[in-house]
Amino acid sequence: MKIAVDAMGGDFAPLEIVKGSIEAVKAFPHMEIVLVGDEAQIHKVLSEHGEADNPRISIHHASEVIEMNEHPGIALRKKKDASIVVATRLVREKQCQAVIAPGSTGAAVAAALFGLGRIKGIDRPTIATPIPTPEGVTVMLDSGANSNSKPKHLVQGAIMGYNYARLMFGKENPTVGLLNIGEESTKGNDVVLATYKLLEQLKTIPFKGNVEGRDIPKGTVDVVVCDGFVGNVVLKFAEGLVGVVTQLLKEGIKESGLFAKLGALLVYPVFKKLKKRLDHTENGGAPLLGVNGVFMICHGSSRSKEILTAIKIAGELVERKIIENIQHSIEEEGAITYDDVD
């Protein structure tokens, strides 16, 4: 298996990206890494780590980089030789099986969309994020690829999330819920009202109706489908809340008594772990589902550890044939009548 890594993406490129890739080939003997980006810079880091001659790590030169603050669409048109564009091309041309994309999420989504195209029957790709629950995870999607999701995008999200939860989290027949502000089918905004009717038509995927915000951390259903705006706000809110709580615990919980202070010290590591599980970075990124290839979106602040994890997840997604499974599900579901709700 060969993974294309955008070695120039993110705040700590190429150093941390290359380091993560070196760790990956050590950890996963069946993997080869193609580092995409400025050959001289990448070679320098490899040499410094004594890995310049590692036969399982190669360099594919790309002369340009898309920066974090660039407009994705404009940058993509202008920079034909950007590292993320070239890495994506390697997958399209079947030279590699997956892309690791640290850096600008917008540019990554655009590069994936234009470079790989969409799976037939999928109109927009979606970012899937596992949220920890007491018994496992809830897969929430979309967590930020689209900020104006329409009903059909949510339905396609349900199909993709179902397969992702099934293949990656050992759920045999994952249940799907629609994120809403009440359980009744008459609740919600125009988009979710229309989506509910479409989800009810799914033949192969167990739709459990509306769920509310509280059901995400509870794990009421395995997959929660929502608009990318809502999902992104929820994800960042969770990160913020856990971050604040961890900080408070670290400070010994201001104005608390001695016992609570002691308790805080003792329980702090548990929260630090929870924070890590929620953090994009620590999770090694999230898969962009719906494009014709395995594509991992990593945080701009990714360090070697996150790159290592992202490569591991990418490998599993390839091995478990996520693309083929989504294709199969879409075909199984057949034509869904979107007409009156677009």
Added chain:
Amino acid sequence: MKIAVDAMGGDFAPLEIVKGSIEAVKAFPHMEIVLVGDEAQIHKVLSEHGEADNPRISIHHASEVIEMNEHPGIALRKKKDASIVVATRLVREKQCQAVIAPGSTGAAVAAALFGLGRIKGIDRPTIATPIPTPEGVTVMLDSGANSNSKPKHLVQGAIMGYNYARLMFGKENPTVGLLNIGEESTKGNDVVLATYKLLEQLKTIPFKGNVEGRDIPKGTVDVVVCDGFVGNVVLKFAEGLVGVVTQLLKEGIKESGLFAKLGALLVYPVFKKLKKRLDHTENGGAPLLGVNGVFMICHGSSRSKEILTAIKIAGELVERKIIENIQHSIEEEGAITYDDVD
């Protein structure tokens, strides 16, 4: 000061509502309570508590009740003598200064809207919820009155939230942020993109630009403006997350070592408190801002303690002249050009 309490609203009416009202007149010597609902039932509870002759508690008979599961609009048209309708009328007729509304949020919002009307310049009322932060609170609104908020509703929300934060949480010149999925003004869905441009036009309210989900628990700004769908999801997600964590702590944190277990026991009360602060019920409900009168929305599962707190908050909102302050702010801001973004 006279407060109209819908004594028939919610799961534990009239018992818990009447009990909360009795506690309120004891706690606040300047207050009188008018219990609205079935005279016989209310009188029975008052008698059982030896308060039938309390001169500061009176009963205003109403023959009907809107149940939790009824469609708000239909119920309101059908049940002209519903307790929530009659309680609202007492405020419209200046016999009382505020309404306490436990029970169906939808019916309460509808009764307030039709019974009190809107403040001039406000198109839709909004529910404001204080979210605890390390240093105080972030006021989030709308947290569930509207699930299809338009830009102008969000701008009006900013004006209302600013005044609520200023009057109730001792902030001198509260800052306002727009909930979005990135800090740049070019980020977000169509509604927030249009809202951003309108908020920039505010003359008297310090708009600090976009904020993200993580800024709510951090307290980056004093007021966070968002669509009611998003706000409701975030609020319930927070309740759920804190609930799950509290539960895990209570169970001694599964699979943890002895120290973490001990820590969990010690820190549990702190989380129980956090959970209470997030919980609608424990907060005594949230004000519905934008209608022509002080109106407290309480949870359907409200017990006496929540009713007591709601009455206290309602009293403060009346004393601090929330309605007049919002009116003044709207006038100060003058005409905002909504034309091209509606």
